[in-house]
Amino acid sequence: MQQIINFIIRYKNFLLYIFLMIISMTFTIQSHSYHQSRFFNSSNWLTGNILETSNNVSTYFGLDAENQKLLNENKRLRDLLFNMGETDTTALDSIQRRYTIATGRVIKNSFAQPRNYLTIDKGEKDSIKGDMGVITSKGILGIIENTSNHFATVQSILNERSNINAKIKNTDHFGSLVWDMKRYDVVQLIDIPRLVKLTVGDTIVTGGMSSIFPEGIPVGTIRKFDLNSSNSFYSIDVALFNDMTNIKNVYIVNNELREEIKELENQTRTDDQ
Amino acid sequence: MISNSYFLNVVRFILLVLVQVLVFNRLNFFGFINPMVYILFLYWYPIKENRGAFIGLAFLLGISIDFFSDSMALNAASTLTIAYMRPAIMRLVFGVNLEFQSFKISNTTRIQQITFLTLLIIVHHLVFFTLEIFSLENFLLILKKVSATGAVTLLLCLLFGSLFSIRKE
CATH class of the missing domain: 1.20.5 (Single alpha-helices involved in coiled-coils or other helix-helix interfaces)
Structure with a gap:
């Protein structure tokens, strides 16, 4: 003794x-194989507030550019609206609505690590929940991972664990969007079969297989493509539309039917066993 | 005197965490270099203090930075490692001088100080990026990140060190 x-x-x-x-x-190792840790994330009260305060100061320096971006987007949306023949939103009955949109502001951005997370200034109080999609006016950004009362963290598409369903615009060939951790302006689209005809410059959009994102949200354009080692699928480099280094305002997309889809899928899975 | 150095370390701790997460984590030189200036805390920390408390403090420092940067416990693990290895590194760099009662880092030569700081940074970055990337396939990527980030960290630490060093009486 x-x-x-x-x-x-x-x-x-x-x-x-x-x-x-x-x-x-x-x-560390736990979150290598599974999700971001429940506690070790910047959406908690203390870090969220400090990051928000710092962000409140720094946003003033980009207000002009940000306003211009929002004006451009409004212009594009108005163009669409007027040319569709619907000039009012009354047609959008709440029953017909499948997606609801919330807005948010990025208070922490990162793109230099293998696993990048952003923090936004909206949380459970604004009915943000895990697994909602996050987009910007230019394209896709990521998926909500953890939430606290006033903040939420977003798993960026620049994250080695990110895996999002995407397809080539105007076709039905879909694959998975992943990231090889090398460049912050390029992600990879894999699992597109070799019989598909590709051209450099083709647009990639989100696919309909995901219950998180609506179909057809822009992702980027094809930068270059190769066949993978087994010679049966393409591995495509996609240049992102979003400038991942400069993101301020985001939209959070909630699929109202997601619960229903999940429930159905779970039921099918349990029935199988 | 004791309460004075205690107070100084608390202020240092808080300031270094804030500077690290609000300024240096957002630098992204060349798209990937984020220098880790908070290592200075371990460089500055008094030598004759309780070692257990030092290791605990280093862990706390790392984990508070992890909270802000969503990096699991990478900073904690690497800071903890250099805190534990600091006496060994010091013995390697300063040799017999360390045994003297009146030993102070500010009394050693410039070269020794820089070597000490460099070793701290290299060990820290090696642990950090190995855990972060977590595959030997990307060994070259790890080396690239360690050397590039390490060089910038060293440069900034030296600048900070000469800006805020305690003056010799």
Whole structure:
């Protein structure tokens, strides 16, 4: 007994080191194989507020450019609206609505790590929940991962675990959008079969297989494409429409029918077993 | 005197965390270099203090930066490692001088100080990027990130160090 106590006293620093190391490794490795940790994320009260305060100051420097962006988008949407023959929103009855949109502002952005997360200033109080889609006026941005009362973190498409259904515009050939961690303006579209005819410059949009994003949200254009090692699928480099380094205002898309789709899929899966 | 250095370390801790998350985490030189200036805390921390408390503080420092940057516990793990290895690194760099009662980092030569800081940064970045990328396939990517980020971190730490160093009496 005496010896054990002596041992502990003698190596107490080493034991403390090992103990704390195991804690941090657990958090790190656990989230390598699964989701972002529930607690270690910047959507909590303290970090959220500090990041928001800092962001409140820095947004003033980009107000002009941001206003211009929003005006351009409004112009594009008005063009669409007037030319569709509907000049009012009354036609959009709440029963017909499949997607509801909320707005948010990015208070923390990152794009230099293998796993990038953004933090936005909307949370559960604004009925933001996990697994909602996040887009900007130019294109797709990511998926909500964790939420707190006033903040939420977004898993960016620049994240090695990101996997989003996407397709080539005006066709029904769809694949998965992943990221190879190399460049922040390029993501990869995989699993497109080789019989599809591709041209550099083709537009990639989100596909209809996802219950998160509406179909047809722009992603980017084809930069270059190769056949993969098995020679049966393409691996396509997609240049993003979004400038991932400069993102301020975002839209959060909620699919009202998502719960129903999930429930149905789960039921099918349990019936199978 | 004791309460004075205690207070100084608390202020340092808070300021370094804020500077790191609000300024240096957003630099993105060349798209990927985010220098980690908070390592200075471990460089500046008094030598003769309780080692257990030092290791605990380093862990706390790393984890608070992790909270802001959504990086799991990467900063915590790497800061913890250099905190644990600091005495060994010091023995390597300063040698016998370390045994003297009146030993102070500010009394050593410039070269020794820079070597000490460089070793801290290299070990920290190696642990950090190995855990972050977590595959040996990308070994070259790890080396690239360690060397590029390490160089910028070293440069900024030296600048900060000479700006805020405690003056010799």
